Amino acid sequence: MELEENSPKQNYTEAEKQTIFHGEFMPHINSMYNFAYRLTLDADDAKDLLQDTYLKAYRFIESFQKGTNAKAWLFRILKNSFINDYRKKSKEPSKVDYQEVESYYNSEEVDRQITPDLRVEALKDMIGDEISNALNALDVDFRTVIILCDLEGFKYEEMAKILDIPIGTVRSRLHRARNLLKEKLSEYAKQMGYKTA
Amino acid sequence: MSNPDPSKMKQDCPEKNECLKMLQVILDGEATPEQKEHFLKNHLEECMPCYKNYHLEVAIRQLLKTKCCQDAPQELVDDIKTKVINNLAS
Known part of the structure; x- marks a missing residue:
């Protein structure tokens, strides 16, 4: 590597x-x-x-x-x-302190808040750019793990090597990333008229 | 997985978040056969929230794969090949 x-x-x-x-x-x-x-x-x-x-x-x-x-x-x-x-010259908002983001999203508090009740039927109606926009809207570190795992099928161990982070961090970052993605998708679902309980 | 009878399923899961983590590990192909067997056979078919989560996770992955993959423009691919061949020649 x-x-x-x-x-x-x-x-x-x-x-x-x-x-x-x-x-x-x-x-x-x-x-x-x-x-x-x-x-x-x-x-x-x-x-x-x-x-x-x-x-x-x-x-x-x-x-x-x-x-x-x-x-x-x-x-x-x-x-x-x-x-x-x-990354320096890109249009990303000034580099986020990753530690800060990660510890925030790792807190149990957020786990309780992020329980988006998103339904499969709503996803089936997302035939446009919704999922792509939702993915792009994630902070780059969260976006990256979803791309590596869900789009490219890398194993946790490979991801750890690509990103120079421990496997445990890969796992927890992925979990957070997926919660955040679902949160975005729930917003779209709501706009499309799906009720989220 | 068979089609479980919704009326016999638990409507609430006290371990919902832990289950979701396990579910993702299974779908990522990173779980041990024992973990998989235990979760898919013993838990999923009797727990409605986890059953729903399972289908949601699968649907999101499918959607990501069909909607978020773009091929490289052919021009760019040709350009890269040419640059490397020139590099080889030099």
């Missing part, structure tokens, strides 16, 4: 590099684009971020060990590039 860190360097021929790039990296380009787009919430920034990430992946290809999880390796590079290069 490591990039520029102490992972054993591989020695690939130019042909091998090409094979890895086209055979193992390019197949994930749609997932990677979606991740870039959901992080930056801007088509142009997403393009730049994706391009930077793939060029970086190529430049550091010898830190990638054949046969290991290329998708997780790529996602980690993209996430680090986003934090280092884009």
